[in-house]
Amino acid sequence: EIVLTQSPATLSLSPGERATLSCRASQSVISSYLAWYQQKPGQVPRLLIYGASSRASDIPDRFSGSGSGTDFTLTISRLEPEDFAVYYCQQYGGSPFSFGQGTKLEIK
């Protein structure tokens, strides 16, 4: 079973700043089958990135994903007010299709 550890647990930044979120896997993720989701309070998770670096439909280009093997990163180049939310990584290289525990991105 692959365990995903996200860091930091909470990230406090201001609009306009750059955000870097980390997701580390306990073992290598096959074929970079790693996705990122954004969830706002009371809302359904929204797919941002799949295949470690491919942006999902209608996702702004300020969101980017990178990494391979066991280390993955979600970068938001310039934070907009609507970007403050909880972010989850998820691996789908094999069952169980585990999620990380989440990073809360909050306004500083």
Added chain:
Amino acid sequence: QVQLVESGGGVVQPGGSLRLSCAASGFTFASYAMHWVRQAPGKGLEWLTFIRFDGTNKYYADSVKGRFTISRDNSKNTLFLQMDSLRTEDTAVYYCAKGWGYFASWGQGTLVTVSS
């Protein structure tokens, strides 16, 4: 457009059972794998179970293996989750999600509360 609508949630006593449904529309349901994911109040996302497009392969998280059963009826475009031997820690919003591995489409969720 893709639409997934869960139903069947509610309040149940520990040890009880519930059957959740997910009605799919806007895509060829029979061609896609499906999953159930849950989120306990104030907690993160937990993947539960997967079913292949034709129902031949199923996977489960250890936390629900032997208690929950995923199934589908492709003739009715519907996904199911039979939940038995429910525990208080199963209290959560349950989402169905479309896709082989990552989830571009989610339902709005149905709340299951396990309490005496």
